[in-house]
Amino acid sequence: MIQSFRENRRLQGFLLILPTLLVMLVMLVLPLTLTVITSFGQRDADGNVIYTFTLENYWRLLGFTETGWDDLYLGILMRSLWLAVQTTVIVILMAYPLAYFIARAPEKRRNFLLFLVLIPLWTNFIIRIYAWVMILRGQGVLNSALGGVAGLLSIPFTPFDFYPSQGAVLVGMVYEFLPFMILPIYTSLEKIEPNLYEAAADLYANAFHTFWRVTVPLSMPGVVAGTILTFVPVIGTFVVSDILGGRQVILVGNLVQRQFLDARNPPFGSAASIILLLMTLALTLYYTRRFGLGEEIAAG
């Protein structure tokens, strides 16, 4: 019995992977299956789920209603997508120079600078977003500052309506996800062998060419990882838009949340989740096919 177990590689492999399989099953497969099943269901008048098979929720999300075409939900999806794209692009543009600066700093100072990047994450997420309300609202810090400057220059000043707005949501998202882009980009920049910069310089490349031909391509793994870490959460989040959008900027995340909690329509909420999931999956797949998983270059 024991002898045969020693020789049975397949059984050994299965047993070794079993704990992971169980975790995946309980944490991923079961909830997802439940969501898929619910998304094909209906709700009764009290908000209980009736398990049947209907595509009604999906049709409604795609805009087909009894009263005709309605792009309300498609609009929400597109708005979420657009916001996620904007956030990711801005975050890359802000994070790259910062990560570059940290990676090129003297070795002793790097840890301190990374520590500074991480400090905000010690404060609760909700509190940090509320802090932005204090900054951006009508009588907030930003308007007071601008007003002060305008007063000094004797320019008439009416406070801007920074908050609540879609712009405020974008600011909050960028702020929130900046560290998640800085860290992977820093890691891949820091891994670049210094003698590759010397080799580029030796082969007549000035700082500009070295940056575009050597630094950027070799740091792409970090950008790809950071993009996934930013884009995927941004597209599904609802807290930032809830607080900084003053409940007027509705994203897919808000839609799902409200269907479950306010509208008491879990089947519709589930269908929205699945659509979001498929959309994210498709984009991530396309993106990683296009730019690699981020490990290809490092692993050769």
Next chain:
Amino acid sequence: MAEYAVELRNVWKRFPGPGGEVVTAVRDVSLKIADGEFFALLGPSGCGKTTSLRMIAGFELPTEGEVFLHGRPMGRTPPFQRPVNTVFQSYALFPHMTIGENVAFGLQMKKVDRQEVQRRVGEALEMVRLSGYERRKPKQLSGGQQQRIALARALVNRPEVLLLDEPLGALDLKLRKEMQLELKKLQREVGITFIFVTHDQEEALTMSDRIAVMEGGVALQVGDANDIYEHPNCRFVADFIGETNFLDGVVGALEPGKARVDAAGGVSLWAHTPQPVTPGQKVTVTIRPEKMHIRPTATDVNLLSGRVTDVVYIGTDTHYGVTLAGGQTIRVREQNYSAESRLLAREGEPVSVRFAIEAARVLTE
């Protein structure tokens, strides 16, 4: 004034050390390297040879002194504006580019037109016998192949000077021997000045036209292989290149070009004096093991008595360890050139060690 491919004129390099102290990596080095020469910077690690090379490449700037390339002072010229190329110890091939892209990089930066780039990349790969590898990535090549690509990537630019920083250090012994000969052949073919950094004295002797032996940031001696081996100018060079014996003593009598040196235990010998010495001066005499004999020869003047302490027979040679009256142990290498070579002495036997005056050199430092 003759123009040299590379000249270092009184070059110093000081770095701030980890504890805030000043570390002097290169001390007042002056070198003149002729066009088309294969020149080696030889020395142990930390002797300043790599720093010297990096100052020629422009990766480091001299603290004092000046580097000239074909007579032009380099001043603060950055590496990408210097007409030299480097083969790095770790090759430093760009991992995200193919072999073809790696080799083409320098030409593209110099804005050479596309067809010309393609033609020269092809030629360069042919030169290092790696044609057809254009589309591979560096990681798909063996160490020896990567080394040759690094060479092709540098030579394709036709630099005025090629700098090589221990380029064979990462290869195994057999491959290293092959590459030594190949590099030398290549250098003859392209006629470009090669400056080569190594800590391996055999490598330096095999490949170079001239060698600078460095230690502690100082270029101790510059000369061809024969010169450095036969006429070392100091104890360090004699010791670093090949095997040798040292006998410490005091100058006794003087004659033109030679001196009697009295060592401990009444051991006394005559030796050649390349530098002037004065009676009573403390000196070291160096004698190569193969220039001493246990079997008698007519020309030998020096005769030292001792006792054999060990005998090592290695086929072509037999090595004898002989302890002299003053307790000094010297090594003698006898070549087994006769048809029936036999041992000339056994362990514990008393012997006489003989050598010519010219075989012994008085070193003052």
